Amino acid sequence: MNHDTPVSPRPLSHLTDAQRRVLSAAQLRAHGVTAAKTAAQCRPGGPWQQILPGVFVLHPGPPTSEERLHAALLYAGRPAVAPLVPAQARTEGEVTSYGDVMVTGLAALALYRFSSAPPLLSLDRIDVLVPRTRRLRSTGCARLVRAHAMPATHQVGGVPVAPVARALADAVAQLSDADAVRRLLTEAVRGSHCEPAAVVRELTLARLLSRPHVVDAVDSLLAEGRAIAEDRLYAMVREHGLPDPLWNVDLRLPGGPHLGGVDIYWPEQAVAVELDTRAPRQDEDAMGSPLLERSRELGEWSEYARKREHLERLGITVVHITPKKLRESLEQQATVVRTALMASADREPSAYVVVLPR
Known part of the structure; x- marks a missing residue:
């Protein structure tokens, strides 16, 4: 018996549209698709494509921003099988269908609807927060950010997302534009996404307060936060x-x-x-x-x-x-x-x- 063939294929009805179009090799096996068939489907001119190692898009056209998001989570999380619980039924902080990983950085801020964050479609890479022991490398559209201690997961549209303060710190780590950093930090406070002290704590832990443009932005952040509190x-x-x-x-x-x-x-x-x-x-x-x-x-x-x-x-x-x-x-x-x-x-x-x- 072929070890790639499951005893009983799982239905796709419980998956979201994007999850139906993006599946890992393990999930495809759970749905009755062998490794050989997957490889055949991904040949040049075929109906499928491999977007990341072990992750496949089940159509030939360019992947959408949502598909890239799910692909990055599948690659980083390495879930063994397809999710059994619909996204809308999961509770806050629950271990998700993607394992113990979550979106962070600019992609997370875009999901939180930050107007100062670029839209998902324009991001070359999706930042995914993973435990520091995860033995994977950043590749393709997935950039892995390692955490010594994983924060509590927030759910945004069924997607596991890092808390705003942590997502801000991971975004700022990749930015050298002082105005962009200031706009993000200011919006976090004005939009009541989080408190200034939480942001500064994450920036401190990320060792970002030695960067002059970050320090200047933090000074503006604290002044803004105090004015709002007053x-x-x-x-x-x-x-x-x-x-x-x-x-x-x-x-x-x-x-x-x-x-x-x-x-x-x-x-x-x-x-x-x-x-x-x-x-x-x-x-x-x-x-x-x-x-x-x-x-x-x-x-x-x-x-x-x-x-x-x-x-x-x-x-x-x-x-x-x-x-x-x-x-x-x-x-x-x-x-x-x-x-x-x-x-x-x-x-x-x-x-x-x-x-x-x-």
Whole structure:
């Protein structure tokens, strides 16, 4: 018995149109197509073509962008058989029909509908994120990006895609155009795809912050992210009926030291709100050391904590709010602030502090 012939061929009805047109050698065998027949179909002038090693397009014309996408995933993922679960039935984070790989880089951003990313059709290569132990090489339309730890998979139209922050880092790694990098990072924040801190963390891990054009883009990204978060703070106060506060002020003891700046302050209730926009950074000689990155993150947190403890010793309540919480749960954050304002009536009066514009 020919080992290429399965006991019972699988039907094609559960596959999407693109998946019907692009199959791996293993999938063809599962559908009853022997290796010899596949080779015969792919001869010059034949009805099929081999697009990547072990991956075939079942028509003679140029492959579409969707077919190239599926081909790259099949090549990198090496699934043993055709998918048994329709794409629309799979859940977020589930291991997909392509194994443990996912689209990343510019191709992923195109799937996320980034207007600043080129369309799939114009990309020469599809970036696919694979485990670092995967023994394959980039070839044809598939460029393999190796990951020490694979992130959680997102599903976009039934296609496994890397999270936006990781996809951005993999895209930026291939770009030398400063304007293109800035446009991508800016759109990620303006479009609420992810928070600036997540992007900077991925760029740090990818050791990209030694590139001047990336550093410049990150500075713009952080400024953009803070401006958006501040707009949401204004919306929180306005839309949820909080009393009018003082905005962007410095606090000082009379004739004494500077206590620090806060984003919102209610002097009568002695309640302050501070945006927590910490993001890890690295120097050129840091080479992305996780230990150094962690120590800096802890250092920034220590500075926040010291300021908060100092203010609270003076009787001032400090509410820390992250941009992510403002984006995802504005009403809940307003409730936290309102609770702090109401609780001020039950506290001892705070120390007198001088409030100056920042």
